[in-house]
Every structure is written in structure tokens, then in C-alpha cells.
Amino acid sequence: MKELFEYILRFGNLNQQQIDFMSSKAVEIELSKDEYFSEAGKIASQVGFIVEGILRVCYYNNKGEEITKYFIEENNLVVDLESFDNEICSSSYVQAITDCKLIVFSRKDWLELLQTIVGWEVIVHKIISRALIQKVERRSPLVSEDATTRYLKFMEIYPNVVNRIPLSYIASYLGVTQSSLSRIRKNIR
Template sequence: MRKVEIALKNVLSEDRIEEFLSVGTLIKIKKGEHYIREGEIPKKLGFVLSGLFRYVYINQEGKEYTKGLVQENTFLTSYSAMITETSSYFFVEALEDAELFTISYEKWKRLLDSDNYWYKFLVSFVEKGFITKEKRERDLLLLNAETRYRDFLQNYPEIENRISQTIIASYLGIQPESLSRIRKKMGT
């Protein structure tokens, strides 16, 4: 649990770490495994300690659409499906071997109800997620593929070497061949 405490020092005050640790457990997930599967009603959320995840839609033909990437020190779940107790529309896939601090939704709700501090904590993460989502939507609608790739490199400087070009292309909303052309043009 020491690793969890160290990671949590970046997001929680000292006096709240023990309280948070009391509601969850440490788990490991292998690369390629799913934390949440499409069609599953999620009953948990995780705090990423190490590793990298993606939110991915897969259509009936098997084509993948990467909705988002989730790095260390970030919460991970299909939140809207969890709070509405409906099926998730996407998978949460580990792109690397990972460690998570996972909490059942029931325990999370009890923690939220125990003190207003936890609602403020939740709101701070929801706001960050909203900002990320809004920027991503704007970029997909208004920017060309090369500009989106340049922004990706700037926003996720360490990730490019951690995942496949196919996943990066999926995240950018382009075909892998287009990404190859852009990379060649940029000399990367």
C-alpha cells in the first residue's frame, strides 16, 4: 500500500489518505485485459497507479475507436454507466501491465456521503475530465489530422513510445496509413 500512499500524496491531503485507503484494494491488470467490458454494468472505479489504459468502442465489424487515454494518477471507470446502473458502451482496456487502487461504487458512495470533502474531491476530477473531453471534441471537429497529432505529442509526450501507432491513429480519428504519412512528413 506504500505505493498507493505515495501516488495519493499528489491528489489528497495527508489526513485523508488513510480514509481513502480504507475503502479499496490494490489490484494488478495485465496488458490487453479489460477493467470494464462493453455491456457490463460497472460497479467499481479505479485510481491508476502505474500503467496506461484506453477507453475504446468496438463496432460490429470489429473496428476500434479510441475514446480516451488514461495515465497514472487518474481515476478510471465508465462513470455515467456506473451512476445510472446501465451497461457501459465501451471497454476500458489496459495498454500496459498496470496497478490500480480499485473501489466498489457502493463504498465510494458511502465515502461521498460521509463528508463534503469527498464531493469536492470528486468535482475536481469531474471538472478535469470535462475539460479534457471538451477539448478533444473541439479538436476532432475543428483541427486537421496533422495539428491533432502535434497536439497529441505535446499533451502526451511519453505515450507515443508506449502504445502502437494503430492506437494513436484511432485516438486521432484517422487511419494508420494517414498517421504514417504525417509522421514521414514531420520526420518522426
């Protein structure tokens, strides 16, 4: 729980009573590797904070190929925001790619936090803004670069992820085949 509050307090202030109230709404869960936090075709019903592990957001294109959009590692919130906020079916999967420990809030409890804690909405807005900026910063350099440069940038952007996840997910994220990625890695060493 300590990690969650250290993270939140980077974006604003909470008093002890507010922290205690949040703690009372939080549930600690574990996701095994390959388990889903949320799924396409379903409405996202929870917000999580990753204490340990890595999740990925992915979808299937019209050819049935699995495409990894991005990775979320420790000390970050995870939620399919569009689905969660608008109560619509998600178009993406959020999947554990390592064993994960999360602190989770149900939709009902999250909304109660927003209604009860003064300033919580401002903190959440700052967290979401940071996450969106980070997503664009991580994705933009990869769009126009060649595969080797994209891989080198990936290693720069996700230094704590690169050796902890399957190559197939990295290849999918970079938009290359697994064999191409293996060649790139061999040429870099």
C-alpha cells in the same frame, strides 16, 4: 497509495482519519496489457486510480470498427461515470494498453466514502469537472484539423503516451488509417 492521496489533496483537504478510512477501502490491483477494467454491455462497478500504466476508452462503431475515444495515463482516476453512477450497461470498453497498477474502490465502498467523509463529494465533483474539461480540451482541437495537425496536437496533449502505445490505437483515436499515420510520422521527422 501515496500518489492517490497527493492527487486527491490537490482538490481539497482530508484529515488523517479520513485518509486512513479511504486506505482501508482501497485495493491495489494489476491489469495486464489488453485486460479490461470495465466492459461494454456490463455495469461499471469500480473506480480506479492509475498508479502505473495507460488505459484507453474505446467502442465499436456500427461497421464493427474499433474507435479509441481517449487515453488515461498515470495519476488520474478511471471510471465509466455514466454506467457507474446510473447503474446502466456501458457502451464503452476501458482497456489496459500497457501493464497497469491501479488502486481500486468497489461501488459499495465508493458510496460509503461519499456518505462518510465530509467534503468528499465536493472533492469528487472537482475531480470530475477537471476531467471533463480536460477531455473537451483534448478532443476539440482534433475535430476540424487535418491529420498531420491532429497528430502534432496529439503529441502535445499526450507527451508521455505517444511512444508507449501501439500506433493502431493512435490512428484510431485520430481517425486515420495506420498507414496514413506512418506516412505522417515519416514526414514530420
